[in-house]
Amino acid sequence: MTQHVWDKSAVTRVIAELQDQPGALLPILHGIQDSLGYIPPDSVPLIASALNLSRAEVHGVITFYHYFRDTPPGKHTLHLCRAESCQSMGSASLEKYVKEKLGVGFHETTADGQFSLEPVYCLGNCACSPALTVDGEIYGRVTPQRFDEILEEARGQA
Amino acid sequence: MSITVYVPIDSSALSLGAEKVAKAIAAEAETRGVAINLVRNGSRGLFWLEPLVEVETSKGRIAYGPVQAKDVPALFDADFLKGGQHALSLGPTEEIPYLKNQERLTNARVGITDPVSLDDYLTHEGYRGLKNALKLAPADIVKQVTDSGLRGRGGAAFPTGIKWNTVLNAPADQKYIVCNADEGDSGTFSDRMIMEGDPFVLIEGMTIAGLAVGATQGYIYLRVEYPHAYKNLNAAIAAAYKAGYLGKSILGSGKAFDLEVRLGAGAYVCGEETALLESLEGKRGLVRFKPPLPAIEGLFGKPTVINNVISLASVPIILDKGGDYYRDFGMGRSRGTLPIQLAGNIKRPGLIEKAFGVTLREILYDYGGGSATGRPIRAVQVGGPLGAFMPESQFDTPLDYEAFAALWAVLGHGGIVVFDDTVDMAHMARYAMEFCAEESCGKCTPCRIGSTRGVEVLDKIIGDEQRVAQLALLRDLSDTMLNGSLCALGGMTPYPVLSALNHFPEDFGAAKTEQAA
Numbered sequence: 001m002t003q004h005v006w007d008k009s010a011v012t013r014v015i016a017e018l019q020d021q022p023g024a025l026l027p028i029l030h031g032i033q034d035s036l037g038y039i040p041p042d043s044v045p046l047i048a049s050a051l052n053l054s055r056a057e058v059h060g061v062i063t064f065y066h067y068f069r070d071t072p073p074g075k076h077t078l079h080l081c082r083a084e085s086c087q088s089m090g091s092a093s094l095e096k097y098v099k100e101k102l103g104v105g106f107h108e109t110t111a112d113g114q115f116s117l118e119p120v121y122c123l124g125n126c127a128c129s130p131a132l133t134v135d136g137e138i139y140g141r142v143t144p145q146r147f148d149e150i151l152e153e154a155r156g157q158a
Numbered sequence: 159m160s161i162t163v164y165v166p167i168d169s170s171a172l173s174l175g176a177e178k179v180a181k182a183i184a185a186e187a188e189t190r191g192v193a194i195n196l197v198r199n200g201s202r203g204l205f206w207l208e209p210l211v212e213v214e215t216s217k218g219r220i221a222y223g224p225v226q227a228k229d230v231p232a233l234f235d236a237d238f239l240k241g242g243q244h245a246l247s248l249g250p251t252e253e254i255p256y257l258k259n260q261e262r263l264t265n266a267r268v269g270i271t272d273p274v275s276l277d278d279y280l281t282h283e284g285y286r287g288l289k290n291a292l293k294l295a296p297a298d299i300v301k302q303v304t305d306s307g308l309r310g311r312g313g314a315a316f317p318t319g320i321k322w323n324t325v326l327n328a329p330a331d332q333k334y335i336v337c338n339a340d341e342g343d344s345g346t347f348s349d350r351m352i353m354e355g356d357p358f359v360l361i362e363g364m365t366i367a368g369l370a371v372g373a374t375q376g377y378i379y380l381r382v383e384y385p386h387a388y389k390n391l392n393a394a395i396a397a398a399y400k401a402g403y404l405g406k407s408i409l410g411s412g413k414a415f416d417l418e419v420r421l422g423a424g425a426y427v428c429g430e431e432t433a434l435l436e437s438l439e440g441k442r443g444l445v446r447f448k449p450p451l452p453a454i455e456g457l458f459g460k461p462t463v464i465n466n467v468i469s470l471a472s473v474p475i476i477l478d479k480g481g482d483y484y485r486d487f488g489m490g491r492s493r494g495t496l497p498i499q500l501a502g503n504i505k506r507p508g509l510i511e512k513a514f515g516v517t518l519r520e521i522l523y524d525y526g527g528g529s530a531t532g533r534p535i536r537a538v539q540v541g542g543p544l545g546a547f548m549p550e551s552q553f554d555t556p557l558d559y560e561a562f563a564a565l566w567a568v569l570g571h572g573g574i575v576v577f578d579d580t581v582d583m584a585h586m587a588r589y590a591m592e593f594c595a596e597e598s599c600g601k602c603t604p605c606r607i608g609s610t611r612g613v614e615v616l617d618k619i620i621g622d623e624q625r626v627a628q629l630a631l632l633r634d635l636s637d638t639m640l641n642g643s644l645c646a647l648g649g650m651t652p653y654p655v656l657s658a659l660n661h662f663p664e665d666f667g668a669a670k671t672e673q674a675a
Contacts, residue, residue: 024440026423026438060442065422065424067382067424079383083543084344084502084539084543085502085575088503089503120383120424121342121426122342122343122383124346124383125173126344126502126575127499128173128205128507139173141173141174
């Protein structure tokens, strides 16, 4: 098993900043994922102790929500829409293309650590289907050819 | 004087290259030494024309679209800054029939103003509703909303005034206003357009709701998939605080209202109001039993108004122009207007705010222009992933809550997803069950187990395995989910499944079944 080194000080900083809010758990989890890209499993006891929750409760919340992840993502994260509107415009074949091109399935990261692929159920870009995001940047009416360009653009970024 | 140029900052416009267009226009203007005032507006909602660039001229705003960065030098050559002719000319924006024939009440400012400019909001009739509300007793504010006939635009269509009245009359030391901005239905984007394109109207609506029921704290529960909405809402909230429209004493009235945006984390079920409240409290989004209603015991156990973005964003105009003004739009018991979202396989997708009563056919063909692929439209799904699929024979149905209910369909949040004749309806039915299985909160058995069994049964039907028996089983299972689920996720998944089966039996091997019988 790989031993992940994680930044404990970032976690404690986020917890200290947000723990007094009403309903603080989700803001804290967002804060940690925003700064580290994921929620390290070893941070669970710290969060639980600060909020007077059990570790099981914190773990339960992390795993309930699709957006939270407990492993580091690739350098870039792709969210590909699987919802009905995108399906009506051929997202199933785009999905097949994307998976073949990257050589990964959903919830996986490419071997070179460049791209993580995640499914998403609606980006609210249904008038420009099919849609995807790369690191939060949104793209509409994506064709396989357009996808190749988007990928090259992402690769070109530092 | 510099010329004002508008380039939308709406997500959909950005997804088609609006950012590059804005940069190209700024750079080209600088190269040519022309002074322009570049405003990043919301979208007009004419998405087949995005990125839609507008120029302010003596004859009003003139539109060009769809513009790509490479078109920019030619636009300057054609003197577009003075409304000059170009291949991408669309004429005066307000004269484009798609836009001209709408009744924009809730979306009156979207696409027109700079979304995060409070001055712009005030210039365009903003905060007039709040100023009226500050002069009224709480019960009179509620009465205006009740008189308007406004019903929850999130989909359940519960009368907003009645909900508010319950919270008003619930004694408590603390009450809350919660905005459900977890717009997860495929085919819907009107909440996003309001939050990105006119966030102040939502903030004003929530502030009025706070005054009406005596709540001093509001939360906007926003889905994490909407980063641009998050940015604009926070910028607008900061501006509202700074100018005294939020905070300890709203416009010096002595009445307090604080507002904060909280992010969801990709769980569809959190659009269900009680699951949303659990999530806001920092828990898994498990649906609660009702009663007690959130109006009595909601967020942190306190009386809570929980309304959809569009419901709350419709309140300012009601308080500005009166409940009667709003009620005069619409038909039957569906009063006012509905921001209809036309999406999927359609030539002219977009936002169409119309009074209730317009027919599906008018929307699909007069506005939408038929399918994007040019093939016949075979089915539309109205109301998100839990809405029924409707065949061509039902296209003359007026958009009205009761007319849809009579057909065992739902209007929901007003999203319409169009499919051409290449769609496989058995596959869509299977997808509905798969989606339910993926998104079920797991609290009740019909939804949690039923959806997984539903996928299996549909796989057998699609694989032509004991088809007749499996079809009977699918109907029985759907009946259990419909009547036994705790919330609409399990309770309405049978809508897409059974409507697909009933209206498109040929996709479920009906011919083979008859041969076998």
